[in-house]
């Protein structure tokens with residue numbers, strides 16, 4: 001048995017470091033060792049349970065009550081705000097959309113047969129694109145400024161009878177913007193339209209962030225909020241909270257059937273059988289940290305954010321995109337300077353890897369109005385970074401010096417190959433074999449974690465979306481093929 005674990009340890013050695021703040025996305029290290037031990041012990045205690053049925057395992061309901069209660073207080077929800085613990089941000093967003101779609105259909109029998117619309121800024125998380133696809137809504141993405149800022153009127157101008165849901169973020173992931181939540185929610189409420197605040201990213205930080213306008217359930221038109229326990233709740237992966245204003249709205253999220261031959265099925269979330277371990281770990285951590293613990297950890301993130309922003313302001317050619325609120329910062333090239341003085345963010349990300357830091361490249365996005373949100377490098381700032389912020393800033397300065405003046409990657413050759421092969425025309429996308437050949441040509445083929453990403457990102461931005469998506473699917477699918 002020990003050799004099995006040894007093999008796993010060896011495999012894990014190839015992973016990016018999950019602790020210490022060296023990876024500025026995906027992982028959320030509080031820097032508090034005791035949280036890890038507590039979460040492990042709680043998860044182990046709950047391991048044999050099945051979250052499918054809290055009537056058989058009432059500890060599950062008890063833990064969920066505590067977590068929902070804590071999150072509801074944190075977000076100023078009254079007694080009519082209820083909710084569920086889901087498996088993550090995507091599931092919370094999916095459920096928020098499914099709930100409002102079903103309620104919209106019920107409330108609008110005259111519009112039967114029409115697809116409801118989901119209105120959201122372009123900066124909203126991709127989970128809403130997924131939700132619109134899965135639940136058959138038209139996705140109406142409202143263009144943002146190049147900094148990822150959306151104006152309230154640009155969103156509210158899109159509201160009409162066919163809109164089932166408007167989504168705003170607190171904050172958005174790509175550039176860390178706090179959307180104009182009060183204005184959008186008020187306009188939505190006046191038309192009887194639901195308004196979801198996606199606080200998956202910031203939900204367990206913004207309640208303690210200084211000087212913010214109300215963005216939570218204090219805003220009357222806000223009908224649901226998602227907040228992820230497995231991000232800044234500091235719980236292991238597999239836990240998020242979806243809060244809904246009103247029991248009816250919450251109940252619309254459920255699935256129940258007595259129409260099959262087995263046990264009566266009642267699911268509050270998308271899955272059937274599910275592990276109770278993520279809930280137990282999140283429960284233990286919220287109990288342990290409480291309001292004071294989260295306030296202290298948010299204080300660390302706030303100080304790190306100020307330090308990193310001040311440092312970037314002093315790095316010629318690099319800039320913080322817009323004026324972010326909370327733990328997300330996007331770094332972009334300072335295009336007010338001449339090309340030899342600019343720092344390309346994707347070149348920077350590749351150079352940072354050689355210094356032992358992983359920042360996340362984001363491709364540029366041309367929106368439907370033609371305005372481009374520039375390519376950037378995303379930083380998720382976590383409390384543990386407070387200990388290493390000087391090292392991080394030193395690496396940022398050195399990496400910027402190394403790449404200053406290097407132009408963005410140019411994927412022209414590959415684009416020509418793809419065009420000659422006719423991909424993108426008439427919706428033609430490469431199948432698995434062709435996509436893999438193209439990826440090999442682009443330099444993929446082994447575990448991509450430490451491969452330079454500037455070229456791949458440049459390619460993604462310029463390819464027709466279906467082609468880029470087919471290539472990315474192939475890249476991921478090949479990784480786990482036996």
Ligand SMILES: Cc1ncc(COP(=O)(O)O)c(C=O)c1O
Nearest residue numbers: 088089090125127173198200201
């Ligand atoms: C704002 C926002 N919403 C939703 C999600 C999706 O969360 P998950 O990756 O837990 O499914 C994320 C993830 O980063 C996010 O930042």
